[in-house]
Amino acid sequence: MAKNRVITVQGIPVTVSYEDIDDYICITDIAAAKSDNSRAADVIRNWLRNRSTLEFLSTWEEIYNPNFKVFESEHFKKEAGLVTFTPSVSEWVEKTNAVGLYVKRGKYGGTFSHKDIAFEFASWISAEFKLYIIKDYQRLKNDENSRLALGWNLNRTLAKINYRVHTDAIKDMLIPPDVTPQRQSYTYANEADVLNVALFGITAKEWRQAHLDSKGNIRDEASLQQLIVLANLESINAELIRQGVPQSERLLRLNASAKQMMQSLTDDHRIEKFKEYGTLPHESE
Numbered sequence: 001m002a003k004n005r006v007i008t009v010q011g012i013p014v015t016v017s018y019e020d021i022d023d024y025i026c027i028t029d030i031a032a033a034k035s036d037n038s039r040a041a042d043v044i045r046n047w048l049r050n051r052s053t054l055e056f057l058s059t060w061e062e063i064y065n066p067n068f069k070v071f072e073s074e075h076f077k078k079e080a081g082l083v084t085f086t087p088s089v090s091e092w093v094e095k096t097n098a099v100g101l102y103v104k105r106g107k108y109g110g111t112f113s114h115k116d117i118a119f120e121f122a123s124w125i126s127a128e129f130k131l132y133i134i135k136d137y138q139r140l141k142n143d144e145n146s147r148l149a150l151g152w153n154l155n156r157t158l159a160k161i162n163y164r165v166h167t168d169a170i171k172d173m174l175i176p177p178d179v180t181p182q183r184q185s186y187t188y189a190n191e192a193d194v195l196n197v198a199l200f201g202i203t204a205k206e207w208r209q210a211h212l213d214s215k216g217n218i219r220d221e222a223s224l225q226q227l228i229v230l231a232n233l234e235s236i237n238a239e240l241i242r243q244g245v246p247q248s249e250r251l252l253r254l255n256a257s258a259k260q261m262m263q264s265l266t267d268d269h270r271i272e273k274f275k276e277y278g279t280l281p282h283e284s285e
Helices: 027-031 037-049 051-064 070-079 089-096 115-125 127-173 181-200 204-210 224-242 247-266 269-277
Strands: 003-009 012-019 022-026 101-104 110-114
Touching (some): 003 127, 012 027, 037 115, 051 070, 051 115, 115 127, 127 181, 127 224, 181 224, 181 247, 224 247
């Protein structure tokens, strides 16, 4: 579901909508810089009549949209500039299968475009307005990234805490007093492999045997989603150890939890956001 934010550009509220891991900006709002809201559709229609606009839109679609109908777009370009040529955004999208623009109906609707296209539209309004909207949009992204960085740092701290909780549970419940250091290391490694099998399906030794050319280990090669799940599994396993649950049963429970968490994280667009910006968004993003 799209999440809307609003930036104010030279006193004009402009809606920014998050769609499929990228931002779309309401160019109906931007059009208010040239005319009042009642004539915004006419402003957009006039912009769309220009051949330079159609060239830009077509090029953008060819780069980012494999399903774009190039042949159909040529019909629009041939008509550009004619008095009788008054295309609408809906018509452009329907006939060319474009994804850079879309029309949202309803009270909070309007014409939205990918941010690249929105900035191009803003430059058609005025060079000054384009510079201001880029500046205010970047301020929005910087503010978001600052909040996301704070959230990710908290996650890293929690991961360290979970690791300590896990090793403390092993030490308190599974390692007898006066046991040799070698036996202690074995117990810690054995419980680490319980997590490895629950999440990855193999032990650390089995992974090394299957990846003889790798300089890292099984966890070094884990995805971001797997590392997040692993941190949570440590906390779950620690609690199960303290409850006296046998290892065989713990493995089954941990595997079920790992599958459920991986499914949730795989479907979560915020993970893609982290990969792009190096920060993990809040749940509201």
